[in-house]
Amino acid sequence: MRIVKEGETRTLLCHNCGKTSATYRMRDVDFSDKRGTVKNILAAVCDRCDEVAAIPAQSNARIKEVFEQSSSSLEVRVPAHYLDILYIATQKIDATLNENFNKVLILWYLHALTNGRYPQQKLKSFLSSDMANAKASRRLSMKITNRQQAELNQLMLGQGMKKTSDVVKAVILKIHQDLVLEQDLSGLPELRNMAAAIA
Numbered sequence: 001m002r003i004v005k006e007g008e009t010r011t012l013l014c015h016n017c018g019k020t021s022a023t024y025r026m027r028d029v030d031f032s033d034k035r036g037t038v039k040n041i042l043a044a045v046c047d048r049c050d051e052v053a054a055i056p057a058q059s060n061a062r063i064k065e066v067f068e069q070s071s072s073s074l075e076v077r078v079p080a081h082y083l084d085i086l087y088i089a090t091q092k093i094d095a096t097l098n099e100n101f102n103k104v105l106i107l108w109y110l111h112a113l114t115n116g117r118y119p120q121q122k123l124k125s126f127l128s129s130d131m132a133n134a135k136a137s138r139r140l141s142m143k144i145t146n147r148q149q150a151e152l153n154q155l156m157l158g159q160g161m162k163k164t165s166d167v168v169k170a171v172i173l174k175i176h177q178d179l180v181l182e183q184d185l186s187g188l189p190e191l192r193n194m195a196a197a198i199a
């Protein structure tokens with residue numbers, strides 16, 4: 001990889017101007033999906049239209065890091081009893097935890113389902129269970145990283161669900177079965193360790 005310096009020039013193809021000269025300058029660059037910005041990286045800026053025309057290879061590692069760590073908010077409308085499920089499950093893990101742990105619990109299950117600790121196959125069927133249906137009158141919102149977003153997408157596509165919010169709902173219904181109905185308490189020791197570490 002040839003390392004470039006601020007102020008160097010090169011010739012390239014600009015998407016606005018065609019073949020042109022560009023100068024390496026410090027710029028804040030948005031991700032193509034607009035979910036974040038990488039600040040102060042060297043970019044080849046077109047000398048005619050002043051837009052970023054290319055990103056040198058040396059900037060890619062920082063872009064990747066910022067992209068994976070950047071977060072977006074996930075909003076899911078859920079029936080009120082879903083929040084009760086999360087609260088009761090959280091109290092079984094550690095009675096001193098508050099509702100902030102809800103998100104941790106959901107994300108732990110999401111990861112455990114993605115990495116094969118729990119089977120994914122039954123997830124979708126939870127959504128048509130009797131426990132699933134009620135007016136979705138409450139809002140659950142949480143910050144998730146792009147890596148967690150990727151896990152959500154992977155589960156959604158793998159299990160034939162249409163929305164990431166359905167994945168979150170199915171995960172909550174699995175938490176109901178596992179921890180509230182106590183049909184699978186195998187995750188409890190690890191959840192208790194995690195609760196102790198972050199409380």
Ligand SMILES: [Zn+2]
Nearest residue numbers: 014017046049
């Ligand atoms: Zn240009």
